[in-house]
Amino acid sequence: MLNVIPTQQFKTTRVVISFLKELTDRKELVMRTLLANILETSSQAYPTQKAVALELSKMYGASFGTTVSRRGQVHILNFVLNCVNDNYLLHPEDLLGQVFSFLKELIFAPLANDGAFDEATFERQKLNLTAYIEAVKDNKQSYAALELQKVYFEDAIQQAANYGTVEDLASVTAAELYAYYLEMLQNDQIQIFVSGDVLEAEVEENVLALPFGKRTTAITKLCYEQPTRTQVVEVVEKQTLNQSKLDLAYRLPTTYRDANHYAAVVFNALLGGSPQSKLFANVREKESLAYYASSNFDPFRQVLLIQTGIKTRDKEKAYSLIRQQVTDLAAGKFSETELENIKLNLINGYESRLDNQMTAITRSQLDILSQVSETPAIWIEKINQVSHQDVVEVANLAELQAVFFLDGGHI
Incomplete structure (x- = not known):
C-alpha cells in the first residue's frame, strides 16, 4: 500500500x-x-x-x-x-x-x-x-x-x-x-x-519496481485487550540500589481514537503526563516523596502505567499518595483552570511535533491501522472538546491491577 x-x-x-x-x-x-x-x-x-x-x-x-x-x-x-x-x-x-x-x-x-x-x-x-x-x-x-x-x-x-x-x-x-x-x-x-x-x-x-507479491494474510486485530483481575498483583524484588522504583499498572479500557480516547489523553496528562500534573506537583514537589513521577497511557494495550523513583522507607506513603491522585481525579478534584492549562500544553506539544517530517508519516500509518482518519485540526478540536465530566468518567474506568516494587534496600 x-x-x-x-x-x-x-x-x-x-x-x-x-x-x-x-x-x-x-x-x-x-x-x-x-x-x-x-x-x-x-x-x-x-x-x-x-x-x-x-x-x-x-x-x-x-x-x-x-x-x-x-x-x-x-x-x-x-x-x-x-x-x-x-x-x-x-x-x-x-x-x-x-x-x-x-x-x-x-x-x-x-x-x-x-x-x-x-x-x-x-x-x-x-x-x-x-x-x-x-x-x-x-x-x-x-x-x-x-x-x-x-x-x-x-x-x-x-x-x-x-x-x-x-x-x-x-x-x-x-x-x-x-x-x-x-x-x-x-x-x-x-x-x-x-x-x-x-x-x-x-x-x-x-x-x-519493488518485487512485492500479493499479500494473502491481513491484520485482523490491532488492540490488545485483557480481562480485569479481581485482585491487585504485587511483586517485590530486592537489589542494592541508591533509589527504589515503585511502578503501578492500571487497566484503562479505552482504545485508540474511540469515544473516550481524547478524554483519556487529557486524564493521563493531568495525572502524570506533564510537568503540570498531579503526580509531579503533589508526589514529587509538595511531599518530596519521589525523584521522578510520571504516567503513560497506551491505548493500543489499554493500560496506564505510573513510574516513580523513591526512597525505600517512603514506599507505603508514596503508594498511598500515588493512588490518591487517581482517586482525586475520579472525584473531579481539579479546577477548570488546571484542565484548560493541561489541554493547552497538550496542543502546544502536538503542534511542535508537526515540524518533524516523521510525524505526518506516523499519523498516516495510524490512520490505516485504526481505520480512522484524523487531521491535526480534528485532533486539536477533540482535545479542546474534552470536558471536566469527560475526564471524571474516564478516571473512574481506571482499575489498579499490578504493582512492581524494586526495593533498593538500605534507604
Whole structure:
C-alpha cells in the first residue's frame, strides 16, 4: 500500500517501507529485531557497514536505518531513508530513483547463501543484540517498567519487551532467521510512505519496481485487550540500589481514537503526563516523596502505567499518595483552570511535533491501522472538546491491577 504525502515544508524526502505483522509467537519479537539489525548493515552489494555508509554518502549524505515498534498486537519493522530533495541540488538528478534502488538492494538482496544469513554477520549482530538487551537491566527505571509489564500482562508476547528476550535470542540460528525473513517478505502487510516535494506518478513508478507479491494474510486485530483481575498483583524484588522504583499498572479500557480516547489523553496528562500534573506537583514537589513521577497511557494495550523513583522507607506513603491522585481525579478534584492549562500544553506539544517530517508519516500509518482518519485540526478540536465530566468518567474506568516494587534496600 503506497501513501504519498506531498509537502514543500521540508527540504528532504523521507521514504519509509514498513512490514507489519500480527504476532503469534513471542520469539518473533527478537527475530524481527535481529533481522532489522542485519538488513540495516549489509547486503550482497554492500557486505559491510562501511560499504553501506559509503553508498549513502554518494546520495549526498542520505541517512538510513531500521526501527522496530509495537502497536498493540501488531509488530512494525520500518526501513527509513531520508535524503535531500532533488530540487535543492545544484545539478538535479534522479535521487529518488537511487533511494529506491538502494532500499531494494537492502531489503531483497541480504548477505546470505545456501538458505542462511552470512554466519559472521549473523553472529556479530546476535552478539550486539544480546549485549543491548542485557544492558537494559542496568537502567533500573527501564528495568522496573519491563518487570511491571511482566506482572501486568497475561499474554507472553505482551509481557516481553519490543525487542524480545535473551532466552529466545539464544536459540535463533542463521538458517531459521533466513526462513523467517522469506516468510516476512511473502506474508507481512506492506506500507510504503513517501513524504516530500515529490510527484506521485514518479513515486509510483519506483514502487512498482519493488518485487512485492500479493499479500494473502491481513491484520485482523490491532488492540490488545485483557480481562480485569479481581485482585491487585504485587511483586517485590530486592537489589542494592541508591533509589527504589515503585511502578503501578492500571487497566484503562479505552482504545485508540474511540469515544473516550481524547478524554483519556487529557486524564493521563493531568495525572502524570506533564510537568503540570498531579503526580509531579503533589508526589514529587509538595511531599518530596519521589525523584521522578510520571504516567503513560497506551491505548493500543489499554493500560496506564505510573513510574516513580523513591526512597525505600517512603514506599507505603508514596503508594498511598500515588493512588490518591487517581482517586482525586475520579472525584473531579481539579479546577477548570488546571484542565484548560493541561489541554493547552497538550496542543502546544502536538503542534511542535508537526515540524518533524516523521510525524505526518506516523499519523498516516495510524490512520490505516485504526481505520480512522484524523487531521491535526480534528485532533486539536477533540482535545479542546474534552470536558471536566469527560475526564471524571474516564478516571473512574481506571482499575489498579499490578504493582512492581524494586526495593533498593538500605534507604
